[in-house]
Amino acid sequence: MKLYIAEKPSMAAEIAKYLPGPVSRKDGYITTGDGVITWGYGHILRQAEPDEYDPKYERWRVEDLPIIPQNWKLLVADSCKKQFEIVKSLIDQATEIVHAGDPDREGQLLIDEVLDYVNNQKPVRRILLNALDEHSIKKAIVSLRDNQEFHDLKQSALARSRADWLIGMNLSRAYTLAAQQAGHRTTLPVGRVKTPTLALVVRREREIEGFKQVxxxxxxxxxxxxxxxxxxxxxxxxxxxxxxxxxxxxxxxxxxxxxxxxxxxxxxxxxxxxxxxxxxxxQRLPLALSTLQVMAGKKFGYDPQVVLDTAQKLYERKLTTYPRSDCEFLPEAQHEDAATIIGNLGRIANNELAGWAAKADTSISSRAWNDKKITAHHAIIPTVERCNFASLNETERNIYYLIAQTYIAQFYPVxxxxxxxxxxxxxxxxxxxxxxxxxxxxxxxxxxxxxxxxxxxxxxxxxxxxxxxxxxxxxxxxxxxxTKPPGRFTAATLLAAMKEIHKYVKNPDLKKQLKDVAGIGTEATRATIIKELIDRGFLKEETKRKYLKPTEPAYLLVDILPEEITYPDFTALWEDILHQMAEGNASLDTFLMQQARFTASLCTKARGADIPLKGEYHCPRCRKGVLQLRNGKHGKFWGCSRYPACRASYNDKNDKPDMPAPPVKKQGQG
CATH class of the missing domain: 2.70.20.10 (Topoisomerase I, domain 3)
Structure with missing residues (x-):
């Protein structure tokens, strides 16, 4: 039995349509004349939390840091347990497996990690679906590749996932504990990409505040x-x-x-x-996701997440190709579809697109068609499916317009x-x-x-x-x-800054080296990171233009962290290494050893971080903490925020610490 494993149910359903024989939908899979198709729901497996390695980590303690797993552990996500058992059972029955995850780093990992988790020894081939129209899917079904060709892509995704765990789990604990010892009642999430992104906005705001007109x-x-x-x-x-x-x-x-x-x-x-x-x-190159997000932000004021969600809908409606692409080039063989696509655009219910398509010369082959620039996916373009433009909502029409416009441009002279x-x-x-x-x-x-x-x-x-x-x-x-102050970031311009991160790197030598790096974060995660910073209250949007401004916790977080994590230098270098790893030119083990050492050094720095005290009553004993009201066996009392390092405690007296008055200096004493 041939078993296809798709990333999600909608992808499985599209593949099933174009496989031979009768199609029958079952609980958790679909049978066809050419095998069975099952699916995940994104990541069926999740990384274990620290306390799932050792229960002692459930309580956050400075002395336990850093937490460095010796053997990385994955667990089945609670919401996916039933589907996991179905997938596992089908893998046991299969004679051949087809990996049908999304054609990117993350899509490669989430199916591979399931196969590794169940210790699969059966042959695995890879189907690359950059579009969901009939022509593209049928072509992909007969063009399966050996999944081993994508081993390096999986290693890169694994490295990213584990590095993010090391930084996030350890530094969030280290700096939250340090802030709490100084009296700040807050949780400070630290992220390998999230934190330098937040720091870009904080520094920009300070530039504006300190700007002097000349x-x-x-x-x-x-x-x-x-x-x-x-x-x-x-x-x-x-x-x-x-x-x-x-x-x-x-x-x-x-x-x-x-x-x-x-x-x-x-x-x-x-x-x-x-x-x-x-x-x-x-000719302007066709669009990767980030260039589409930036362009749509400038032209229509759309939030990057809205652009991604809309591009995903167009993809699922078979009108455009895979949206989470970081590539701006096209396979040379795909040029043969140009006449069909341009012909369809010429009949679209949009005067501009139709007019431009009518003048296009499909014999022109721009620099966009270049097999050497293609990896698992290619630029976002219209598919051979004819678009019923009137059936799209306004946002969908505008995003489709930008994708089609850039595709048509390939068939105009230089x-x-x-x-x-x-x-x-x-x-x-x-x-x-x-x-x-x-x-x-x-x-x-x-x-x-x-x-x-x-x-x-x-x-x-x-x-x-x-x-x-x-x-x-x-x-x-x-x-x-x-002179004018620098402009505040919007979600779209912040995303552009993440993509062109070399401009914000502090080290001038590194700035040159990283000019060709594709930024920090991935095409699929940048919009999510910005949205998370807003949702968690570290950034707020202001005015109709939705300018981003940092909040008080954002300033605190950026100020107490060392430059190694707030400047993008290291993160951009890591992204470069991850890119090299995807091409087989870097080692997963070496990278993770570097990450572990880096994490340990920053945990050490957290213990000596200079953090402003927040609280009305500074501890008179250690002078590094503040007194906080607590409940004990014998009622309320005031204790130092640096406990157990400082064990100062005072009785409560009318909701104030009952501290001895400072000694009165006698006359003549120095």
Whole structure:
């Protein structure tokens, strides 16, 4: 018997439709003419909690940290016990197994861990379902691969899962206990990805709070050549007085004198250099989940979780491919579907999409089609299923629109333009003019209405100039400007920061190294992490734009943790190692040993953390804790928050600690 194990019931039902023979639904599985299909509900197995390794860990104690499992333990989730027994029974009966988890790191692990848990020795093959339309599923069924090919992907997922456990379980306990000893009655959840993400928002808020506006002047001049007037911008000399630390002209008197000098010069300007270069801009790549989330956030104001949920619905309706993809490329063989997909988009009930599709040339093969860039999944694109656009709700229409728009762009020519840079000299001062002449609009025709594209293409039109030409100076002006504070994060821009984490790395050498790393977190987890920070009260959304602001517990958490966990440097490095592991270039055991040492060092740091005391009555004995009202055998009393390290205790007197008054100093005593 061939047994397919899908990640969830809906996936199993879709596979069953396209297997031969009669289909019959049973309790927990489906029979077909080509075998049986069963399913999980995401992770059937869960990682054991600390107290399930040893009951003593049920109570949080500093002396028990760090907790490092020697043999990692998985347990069947309570809600999945019945289904697990069905899956186990079917594995026992099977002669061949087909792994039908989602085509990503997590999907690989959650079926593999079940097979390992039951000690399966039967051959396992892998089906990769990037879309649920008939064509894609039938193609995947006849293209099964050996599951062993994905061993490294499983190792990467296992490493991520165990590293998150080590950091989360240990550091949450270590720093919660440290905070409680200083009088804070709170639980501080620490996460390998969650904490540096929260710290991004806290630091940004502090930048805004500490921002001091700076005024400066932008000097520009208009020149005329061959009856064309153009604008050039002043470039200060290296030794120019009056510049601020950012190289901006901040001195009003110097700006005024500069304008006088320019206006009084009798000689015309001279062209020092003028270079024109033809440039080509390749088609914008199709969408990974995070690029879709950021784009939808900017264009429609959608929360990242809404985008993921909507993309999942479109996928389940067979209209788009697998949503949790971190890949922006497409398999070369899939180019053969282009005519069908573009044809369907040309008949869609959306004038823009239909109009663009009508002009598309499916013979064009953009850089998106590249087998070397494909792993278990590919970019999110429309499927060959025709979309009934009118049947979608507004959010679904907008998300489908963005996915389709970027796919159509692959079948437009590259964007070609001439870029001109001219350097002029007038009155001993240097001016720079940049211009762009579009030769072929190409794929940018599809994005011509977008504000960002307009900004990029709105360049000065320059006349044809040669070195030595003498343009006529017409006028000069100095525009007064003010610096602006950095903008607050929204869920969409925070997600973009998580993806482009190299920009926020503290170590400059590491910043260069991590530029190509795909950020922190995964495509599937980033939105969930942001939502969890909001739900747990560490971030709050404000105004219609839903700007994110940190709360008091967020400041406390970020302030008491060491930089190793609040800056993204280490987490980004770990993500790089996990990526290498998925490609077979890093060891699971070595990685976990590093994580265990790192965890132990941070637990040690927690014991000496400098945490502000919170409480009305500071402990007079240790001076490091606060007195808290407690109930004992003989009634209420006040004890130090650092018990048992400090055993100071005082009777309760009218809801206040009955402490001896400090000794009165006699006159003359120092």
């Amino acid at each position: 005024e400066y002047f932008t000097v520009k001049a208009d020149f005329e050549h061959d009856s064309t007037i153009f604008t050039a911008y002043w470039k200060p000399h290296e030794e120019q007085p009056g510049l601020d630390t950012e190289g901006r002209l901040a001195d009003k008197t110097i700006a005024k004198d500069l304008l006088t000098s320019l206006k009084s010069a009798k000689e015309p300007a001279i062209v020092i250099s003028c270079e024109t270069t033809e440039k080509k801009e390749q 964007h070609v333009y001439d870029q001109t840079r001219a350097e002029l000299e007038h009155a001993g001062e240097t001016f720079i003019a940049n211009g762009r002449i579009i030769k072929e609009l190409g794929w940018k025709e599809i994005y011509s209405a977008d504000t960002e594209e307009k900004k990029e293409d709105d360049s000065t039109m320059l006349p044809s100039m040669l070195k030595g030409d003498r343009p006529l100076f017409i006028r000069a002006s100095a525009e007064k400007k003010s």
